[in-house]
Amino acid sequence: MALLVPSSSLLISLLLVLLFIDPSVASPIANATGYALVARICEQTYNKYYCTDALKSDPRTKTADPKALLEVSLKLASSNATATTLQIQSLIKDAKDPGLKDHLQVCADVYKGIVDDLTKANTSSKSGQYDDVRRSAIRATHGPESCEVAFKEPPAHKTPLSTYNFYVELLSDIVVNIASIIKL
Numbered sequence: 001m002a003l004l005v006p007s008s009s010l011l012i013s014l015l016l017v018l019l020f021i022d023p024s025v026a027s028p029i030a031n032a033t034g035y036a037l038v039a040r041i042c043e044q045t046y047n048k049y050y051c052t053d054a055l056k057s058d059p060r061t062k063t064a065d066p067k068a069l070l071e072v073s074l075k076l077a078s079s080n081a082t083a084t085t086l087q088i089q090s091l092i093k094d095a096k097d098p099g100l101k102d103h104l105q106v107c108a109d110v111y112k113g114i115v116d117d118l119t120k121a122n123t124s125s126k127s128g129q130y131d132d133v134r135r136s137a138i139r140a141t142h143g144p145e146s147c148e149v150a151f152k153e154p155p156a157h158k159t160p161l162s163t164y165n166f167y168v169e170l171l172s173d174i175v176v177n178i179a180s181i182i183k184l
């Protein structure tokens with residue numbers, strides 16, 4: 001018993017030391033900037049590697065505070081959603097199979113909603129309504145799954161949009177995570 005006391009207090013001291021050495025543990029996430037902020041945000045997403053690559057693709061990220069990183073992520077999410085919309089239009093144009101065409105049409109409608117939601121999120125961020133940004137972006141995160149599920153409806157087809165859907169869901173989720181840490 002006499003031995004347990006010093007060893008458990010040693011453990012506690014070690015923990016305290018660790019807490020103070022590691023700045024990512026010690027400082028609030030809302031105070032983080034640049035790649036340290038990226039690491040904190042991306043570890044909350046379902047793919048921290050793609051998340052990190054995507055955010056680092058914009059040169060502004062290197063020195064971004066949470067508000068600047070929110071702008072970066074909104075731009076990435078919107079441009080991906082727009083690119084996906086164009087890809088869907090082109091696949092619809094080329095589709096010979098009416099079943100496949102129907103599934104693609106579902107995705108076209110879904111993506112109209114996603115682009116709308118991300119546009120709303122962008123507008124809300126300009127007026128500092130970060131709760132609204134978060135809500136709109138959460139809605140956007142649900143779209144890609146609805147598009148994927150459409151291809152499983154009979155007659156089932158292999159999804160031609162999985163990479164696009166993966167990115168739009170991930171990038172929208174990044175927007176959600178960043179908007180959640182910005183305090184008014």
Ligand SMILES: *[C@@H]1O[C@H](CO)[C@@H](O)[C@H](O)[C@H]1NC(C)=O
Nearest residue numbers: 026027028029030031032183
């Ligand atoms: C975080 O930022 C706030 C406001 O900018 C400041 O008051 C606080 O001291 C900062 N905390 C740390 C640990 O840097």
Ligand SMILES: *[C@@H]1O[C@H](CO)[C@@H](O)[C@H](O)[C@H]1NC(C)=O
Nearest residue numbers: 054057076079080083084167
């Ligand atoms: C979507 O975003 C990712 C990450 O930024 C990028 O690598 C990819 O090229 C984008 N896709 C489209 C279709 O814009």
Ligand SMILES: *[C@@H]1O[C@H](CO)[C@@H](O)[C@H](O)[C@H]1NC(C)=O
Nearest residue numbers: 074075078079119122123126
């Ligand atoms: C966000 O809104 C600004 C204008 O307030 C606009 O310049 C920008 O292109 C918009 N970005 C996106 C991703 O919609």
